[in-house]
Amino acid sequence: MKKSLKISFSSLLIFILMFTIAACNNTDKTDPEKIEKVRLVEVTRSIFYAPEYVAIAKGFFEEEGLDVELSTAFGGDKTMTTLLSNGADIALVGSETSIYVYAQGSNNPVINFAQLTQTDGTFLVSREKIDNFSWDMLKGSTFLGQRTGGMPQMVGEFVLKKHGIDPHQDLNLIQNIDFANIPSAFASGTGDFVQLFEPQASIFEQEGKGHIIASFGTESGHVPYTTFMAKDSYMKDNKDIVEKFTRAVYKAQQWVDTHSSDEIAEAIKTYFPDTDVKLISTVVDRYKEQGSFATDPILDVEEWNNLQNIMDEAGELPKEVDHSTLVNTKIAEKVKEE
Missing domain, CATH: 3.40.190.10 (Periplasmic binding protein-like II)
Known part of the structure; x- marks a missing residue:
């Protein structure tokens, strides 16, 4: 009987010790001073x-x-x-x-x-629905791009050149619109194509204001x-x-x-x-x-x-x-x- 009590008491001490250590560790993690x-x-x-x-x-x-x-x-x-x-x-x-x-x-x-x-996180959005898109369809169009010097604009031009399009010769390229105002400019009728981030690209597609036809991220690589x-x-x-x-x-x-x-x-x-x-x-x-x-x-x-x-x-x-x-x-x- 005494042996049984001794074992139980020892087990209790071990349990209390483990609980205390765990509590201390938990306190360290949430201590505002740390x-x-x-x-x-x-x-x-x-x-x-x-x-x-x-x-x-x-x-x-x-x-x-x-x-x-x-x-x-x-x-x-x-x-x-x-x-x-x-x-x-x-x-x-x-x-x-x-x-x-x-x-x-x-x-x-x-x-x-x-x-x-x-x-890149931008997508090419067309005003009209295009079932069989090819990049040369952009030639002669009005393209609403991103601001000069930013990654979206640079990647956009890189991809266009990759497909044999000179952004400054083969397109009517618009780059003087502030980033925040590009979607509203396209929605109001500016441009045949626009380079947009999500979720704006998908929102336009849901509302019937545009159609996602290509990904600049896929085209430009890592x-x-x-x-x-x-x-x-x-x-x-x-x-x-x-x-x-x-x-x-x-x-x-x-x-x-x-x-x-x-x-x-x-x-x-x-x-x-x-x-x-x-x-x-x-x-x-x-x-x-x-x-x-x-x-x-x-x-x-x-x-x-x-x-x-x-x-x-x-x-x-x-x-x-x-x-x-x-x-x-x-x-x-x-x-x-x-």
């Missing part, structure tokens, strides 16, 4: 960035002890200005912006450390279209935070890769309160189908060189920059290997 704040600015609000919102909504940043404060700058130049002026710690924007900053002689360059999307980046000084002073941030991004990328478009739409719908969840799912499915969402955060040399080729083709590459100068893959590689 949470590190990260100010993240994105170039625009887009379903194209679904893994970013999944990382927040599913608590992947929180699991890493990070409190991510998300803001939207609505423009590549505004995003970079926010980052450079210390209005944000990390930016999600096109990699071309880091090249522009470097070319201006910055002594604190902006470093790309985690890729989010790996294709590029570091949008990446997470930070100033070199921030990267050096906050190595632990950057690693935790990258780990959370990778978790989100894997979650997106292994879950359905409907599940992803449900996870991110609060970020798009004015968009029907079914439409969000349709857009996510379109991007998943063409491989737009990177499945890991590594920005490789081939993608970087493809980006510079596209910029050079558009006459927008200020200088060629080596991959190792503005890209840090060590963190992403470490996170992926874990």
Whole structure:
């Protein structure tokens, strides 16, 4: 009887000890003093960035002890200005912006450390329905393109040239309309064709105002279209935070890769309160189908060189920059290997 009581008492002590350790670990994870704040600015609000919102909504940043404060700058130049002026710690924007900053002689360059999307996110939309589309149908038409110097415009011109079309000779090319006003310009009757992001392209298709006939992302190949980046000084002073941030991004990328478009739409719908969840799912499915969402955060040399080729083709590459100068893959590689 005494032996039985002794065993029971020992078991109870072990149970209490395990419970205490678990409780302490749980407290460490949620202790406000251990949470590190990260100010993240994105170039625009887009379903194209679904893994970013999944990382927040599913608590992947929180699991890493990070409190991510998300803001939207609505423009590549505004995003970079926010980052450079210390209005944000990390930016999600096109990699071309880091090249522009470097070319201006910055002594604190902006470093790309985690890729989010790996294709262009725009689609070619026609005013009239076309059953058997070929790119030469664009010749002689009025084409409503994106602003000069941005990735959508550069990729657009790259794809057109790939199909034997000189954007400035074979088209009536319109590029003087602000990004936010391009959809309304097309809806009001400007242009035979337009280059649009989602969900606007699908919305126009649903409303009968346009028809998606081709994908610039499929045509242009893999590029570091949008990446997470930070100033070199921030990267050096906050190595632990950057690693935790990258780990959370990778978790989100894997979650997106292994879950359905409907599940992803449900996870991110609060970020798009004015968009029907079914439409969000349709857009996510379109991007998943063409491989737009990177499945890991590594920005490789081939993608970087493809980006510079596209910029050079558009006459927008200020200088060629080596991959190792503005890209840090060590963190992403470490996170992926874990």
